[in-house]
Amino acid sequence: MIDLPIIFTVLMGAAILAYVVLDGYDLGVGMLMPAASRDEQNRMVASIGPFWDANETWLVLGIGLLLVAFPAAHGEILGALYLPVAAMLVGLMLRGVAFELRIKAEGWHRELWNWLFWAGSTLASLAQGFMLGRYITGFAPGIGYWLFALVVAGGLCGGYVLLGATWLVHRTDGPLQTKAIAWAKWGLLWVALGVALVSLGTPLVSETVREKWFDFPRTLALMVLPLSTLMVWIWIWISLGRSDWKPFAGAVAIYVLAFLGLAYSLFPFVIIDRMTIWDAAAHPSALVFMLVGTTIVLPFIIGYTFYAYRVFRGKVTGGDPYS
Amino acid sequence: MEEAVLLARAQFGLNIAFHILFPTITIGLAWLLVVFRIRYERTRDPAWLGTYKLWVKVFALTFAMGVVTGIVMSFQFGTNWPGYMNKVGNVAGPLLAYEVLTAFFLEATFLGVMLFGMNKVSGRMHVASAIIVAFGTTVSAFWILALNSWMQTPTGHVFENGVLIAGSWLEVIFNPSFPYRLTHMLLASGITASFVVAGLSAWRLLKAPSDPSAAKTLRFGVHIAAVLVPLQVIVGDLHGLNTLKHQPAKVAALEAIWKTERGAALTLFGFPNEKEKRTDYAIMIPKAGSLILAHDADAEIKGLDAFKDHPPVAPVFWSFRIMVGMGVLMLVLAWTGTLILRKRTPRWLLWAFAGFTFSGWVATLAGWMVTEIGRQPWLVTGILRTADAAGDVSGAELGASMTGYVLTYGALLLSYMVVLTHLSGKGSQ
Numbered sequence: 044m045i046d047l048p049i050i051f052t053v054l055m056g057a058a059i060l061a062y063v064v065l066d067g068y069d070l071g072v073g074m075l076m077p078a079a080s081r082d083e084q085n086r087m088v089a090s091i092g093p094f095w096d097a098n099e100t101w102l103v104l105g106i107g108l109l110l111v112a113f114p115a116a117h118g119e120i121l122g123a124l125y126l127p128v129a130a131m132l133v134g135l136m137l138r139g140v141a142f143e144l145r146i147k148a149e150g151w152h153r154e155l156w157n158w159l160f161w162a163g164s165t166l167a168s169l170a171q172g173f174m175l176g177r178y179i180t181g182f183a184p185g186i187g188y189w190l191f192a193l194v195v196a197g198g199l200c201g202g203y204v205l206l207g208a209t210w211l212v213h214r215t216d217g218p219l220q221t222k223a224i225a226w227a228k229w230g231l232l233w234v235a236l237g238v239a240l241v242s243l244g245t246p247l248v249s250e251t252v253r254e255k256w257f258d259f260p261r262t263l264a265l266m267v268l269p270l271s272t273l274m275v276w277i278w279i280w281i282s283l284g285r286s287d288w289k290p291f292a293g294a295v296a297i298y299v300l301a302f303l304g305l306a307y308s309l310f311p312f313v314i315i316d317r318m319t320i321w322d323a324a325a326h327p328s329a330l331v332f333m334l335v336g337t338t339i340v341l342p343f344i345i346g347y348t349f350y351a352y353r354v355f356r357g358k359v360t361g362g363d364p365y366s
Numbered sequence: 367m368e369e370a371v372l373l374a375r376a377q378f379g380l381n382i383a384f385h386i387l388f389p390t391i392t393i394g395l396a397w398l399l400v401v402f403r404i405r406y407e408r409t410r411d412p413a414w415l416g417t418y419k420l421w422v423k424v425f426a427l428t429f430a431m432g433v434v435t436g437i438v439m440s441f442q443f444g445t446n447w448p449g450y451m452n453k454v455g456n457v458a459g460p461l462l463a464y465e466v467l468t469a470f471f472l473e474a475t476f477l478g479v480m481l482f483g484m485n486k487v488s489g490r491m492h493v494a495s496a497i498i499v500a501f502g503t504t505v506s507a508f509w510i511l512a513l514n515s516w517m518q519t520p521t522g523h524v525f526e527n528g529v530l531i532a533g534s535w536l537e538v539i540f541n542p543s544f545p546y547r548l549t550h551m552l553l554a555s556g557i558t559a560s561f562v563v564a565g566l567s568a569w570r571l572l573k574a575p576s577d578p579s580a581a582k583t584l585r586f587g588v589h590i591a592a593v594l595v596p597l598q599v600i601v602g603d604l605h606g607l608n609t610l611k612h613q614p615a616k617v618a619a620l621e622a623i624w625k626t627e628r629g630a631a632l633t634l635f636g637f638p639n640e641k642e643k644r645t646d647y648a649i650m651i652p653k654a655g656s657l658i659l660a661h662d663a664d665a666e667i668k669g670l671d672a673f674k675d676h677p678p679v680a681p682v683f684w685s686f687r688i689m690v691g692m693g694v695l696m697l698v699l700a701w702t703g704t705l706i707l708r709k710r711t712p713r714w715l716l717w718a719f720a721g722f723t724f725s726g727w728v729a730t731l732a733g734w735m736v737t738e739i740g741r742q743p744w745l746v747t748g749i750l751r752t753a754d755a756a757g758d759v760s761g762a763e764l765g766a767s768m769t770g771y772v773l774t775y776g777a778l779l780l781s782y783m784v785v786l787t788h789l790s791g792k793g794s795q
Contacts, residue, residue: 093478096433100470103440107466110444110451111459118448118757125445125759129767132438133774139434140778143427147785328531329456333463340467344475351475354486 047334048324051112052310054337058108060302062101063171064206064295069095071207073138073164074200075226076157083219084157088142090214090359093351095142099135111333113323116313123182124174131170138163165200172199179305180248181315191248198237202298205230209290212283216358224283227290231280238272238301245308251316252308265307272300371756373764374446377771379738381438383731384775388432390730393507393552394559395425396500398590399480403496407489413579416793420579421563423789426481431782433474438771447745449755454746456531457523457538461513469506473499504552511551515544517746518737519612530749542612546605547737553598554733558726560594561696563587564703565723566790568716575711577793584719585707591700598693603658610659613747614668615676616740620686621655622648622679623669630655630667635687638679643670677742685735692729696722724783 069091076084110117121128137159145156176192208230211223246253256265279293311319324330399421406414440462444451451459479487479495487495516522522537523530532538564587570580610617617623622638622645623630632655636648656665670676699722706715745752 093482096430096474096477097471099433099437100466100474103437103470104463104466106440107459107463110440110455111463114451114455114459117444118451121441121444122448122757122759125763126767128441128445129770132434132441133770135437136434136774136778139430140427140781143430144781144785147423147427147789325459326456326526326529326531329460332532332535333460336460336464336467344467344471347475348471351478354479354483 047327047330048112048320050334051108051324051330052313052320055105055108055112056302056306058101058105060299062098062105063302064298065094065098065101067203067298068206068210068291069098070138070164070168071203071205071230072210073160073207074168074204075207075211075223076161076164078226079219079222083222086215086219086359087211088145088160090211092142093355095139097348097351099139112325112330113313113320114325116318116323119314119318120178124177127170127174127177131167131174134163134166134168134170136163138167168200168203169196172196175199179245179252179308179315181317183248188248191244194237194240194244198234198241201230201233201237202294202301205234206291206294206298209279209294213287213291214359220287227283227294228280231276231283234297235276238297242269242304249308249315251312255308268300268304268307272297275300370759370761370764371753373761373768374756374759375752377764377768378442378446380768380771380775381435381442383734384779385432385435385439386730386734387727387779388428388435389503389507390555390558390726391428391562392425392432392559393503393555394557395421395428395562396496396503397556398559398563398586399425400493400496400500401586403493407493413582417579417583420789420793421583422480424562424566424786426477427782427785429473429477431778445759446757447755448757450745450750453750453755454517454523454530456529457516458513460532460535461509461516461539465506465509469502469509473502473506476502507551507555508548511548512539512541512544514737515547516541518547518741519543520746520749523749543605543608546601546608549601550598550605550733553594553601554726554730557591557594557598557696558730560587560590561719561722561726562724564591564719565721565725566786568719569723569787570790570793571711572713572716572720573791574793580793581711584711584716588700588703588707588719591696592704595693595697595700599697602693606659607661610667613740615670615673616682616737617659618668618670618673619677619679619682619740620736621659621667622683623655623667624671625669626666626672627669628656628666629653629664630659630669632658638683640679675743677740682736682740685732685739689729689732689736692725692732696725696729 072087072091076087079087106117109120141156141160141163145153145160148156173192173196176195177188179195180188180191205227208223208227212220212227215223246256256262275293275296279290279297282289282293309315311321313320313323399418402414402418402421405411406418443462476495476498480492480499483495484492516538519542520538521541522532522534522539524533525531564584567580567584567587570577571584574580606617621630622633622636624643624645629652631650631652633645634649634651636645636650639646653663656667657663659665659667670679699718703715703719706712741747743751743753745755
């Protein structure tokens with residue numbers, strides 16, 4: 044017998060990880076906008092132009108899978124996160140529209156849309172981190188838990204800046220790339236602080252997580268995760284300035300490792316200590332119908348996503364983005 | 367509780383109304399772009415290239431508006447209507463997920479190729495991208511209308527231990543009102559897009575009368591509209607017959623028929639008075655109601671008195687008249703335009719088309735209000751009442767987020783329309 048809720052947990056997790064990495068780099072590029080000159084801003088935006096629509100679609104898929112596969116959790120989670128979700132949505136709307144409108148605007152209008160693009164990216168990133176922080180603690184009340192969520196919000200922004208900066212290292216050259224290398228180093232320091240605080244904080248705020256991690260001798264095996272994160276971190280630092288693609292690959296690896304750690308902490312809960320994936324799962328008839336579609340369509344999606352990244356490979360130059 | 371339901375409905379209604387504006391344009395415009403792009407591929411006429419490049423920008427902007435407002439929708443299903451997913455999630459969820467899987471990624475990815483890839487892929491591949499995007503928008507309409515139609519006329523579901531699940535997915539998807547609703551919406555989108563194309567081209571011609579691209583696209587838009595609007599009249603009539611069969615209370619409300627009778631009159635105009643159960647100052651045509659609704663002057667039409675639950679009369683009555691009235695104006699304008707544009711391009715006609723740029727929005731929104739308010743008090747006919755689906759989000763949270771949405775939407779809509787006018791004013795050169 045196949046365990047459908049497990050399959051859908053993996054699928055939903057993969058979709059959310061894909062979202063965080065993919066939209067993460069373009070949100071990061073958005074947050075870095077004020078640090079660049081006008082010409083550089085145009086190239087930065089051009090580097091994410093063909094991709095950002097599809098990147099955000101992974102969020103719809105992740106939330107869609109939550110809605111479809113775990114309907115009971117969807118209502119509960121989004122109800123508890125009502126205001127940060129609204130803030131994130133306003134942020135995503137602003138940046139999405141600013142992205143289109145800044146290309147078509149001139150003069151101070153373009154400056155205004157640039158500013159809104161930055162503001163929308165930052166608001167959405169902060170809100171996502173805040174949601175993650177609230178989610179990890181199972182929406183526990185109390186000032187300490189809210190502070191924890193704020194720390195996660197800051198940490199996730201740092202992570203997105205790192206992704207954005209290393210993306211730019213990969214996709215640009217010349218003075219902009221030099222700047223991006225410096226941004227990536229700041230991002231790395233920021234991420235180190237964020238990951239350390241969140242990793243130490245999570246066992247403190249959740250007993251369930253504490254027991255899962257500090258249970259000898261399992262703890263020794265689990266140390267693989269933080270140790271490989273540290274090694275990847277060092278690898279990124281060393282390859283910055285030496286390789287164009289390694290820093291971005293490393294940043295993605297950090298996200299994958301952090302995600303695995305988080306998944307281990309939470310499993311089998313979809314809302315920690317309250318609702319397991321089996322409690323929340325939809326009826327098998329719905330899950331089977333979905334699984335058939337996903338199995339057929341997902342390979343195509345992955346295939347043409349690779350195709351798009353192949354078509355738009357190489358360094359971004361200036362000029363008319365629509366040619 | 368009452369207030370929270372009302373606020374939740376108002377907020378969701380605002381969001382979904384704001385969202386539908388953009389797909390309504392993109393579904394139709396995507397196919398028009400396919401035509402522009404293929405004509406350029408065949409003729410290599412720079413005027414068609416200019417046309418394509420101008421309209422693909424309009425498309426990209428409209429699509430982005432649709433994406434960002436659509437993301438809001440995907441969250442609000444859970445936040446505003448948790449009871450909806452709890453009760454019918456096993457049917458509604460997979461249909462939504464299929465939309466994401468089969469349409470959204472396709473559209474978003476190949477729009478990137480369409481926009482930025484003209485010099486990076488072959489001409490044939492670029493044409494294919496345009497077709498894939500248009501196909502994606504239509505597939506997206508397919509799933510969302512399957513779900514909406516199922517909520518209107520549910521079939522194919524069974525209850526297993528009190529849980530609603532799909533017995534037959536084919537019956538769920540191809541429920542009785544689905545073919546009519548899908549065709550009605552696709553035509554609405556085609557008409558809306560052709561009026562946008564005609565209207566913005568007319569606006570350009572008012573500023574630059576000798577622009578050859580704008581003259582071409584004006585004629586193109588007008589001709590498409592002149593074909594699609596009459597088709598819509600026929601499809602709308604068939605859709606009405608279907609609604610009378612499956613949702614008679616909705617029809618009784620939109621025609622303000624208070625009592626069941628044979629040879630029911632048609633109310634052209636009047637003020638529905640729900641307290642007294644009559645229409646004040648009504649202008650009526652005897653027997654025409656039965657004739658139009660059942661295609662038989664003496665047919666019996668069920669009035670509102672026959673239904674325990676029926677929708678509020680005035681909003682449905684008025685929305686229906688706005689939709690039909692707008693449709694008639696659009697029909698007249700499209701045909702007048704077709705006749706006159708063969709010989710000349712008078713300025714008054716350009717002004718008329720420019721003024722009707724967003725007329726499709728008015729008709730489409732009014733049509734959606736008819737069908738959605740017309741389904742009340744049900745969220746899913748006979749299965750789930752709207753009041754039972756609302757969540758326990760506090761009025762304060764709803765109020766705060768609503769303020770945020772209203773301000774954002776107002777600013778976005780204004781910017782969108784200004785930029786569209788500005789883009790088209792500059793033309794394709």
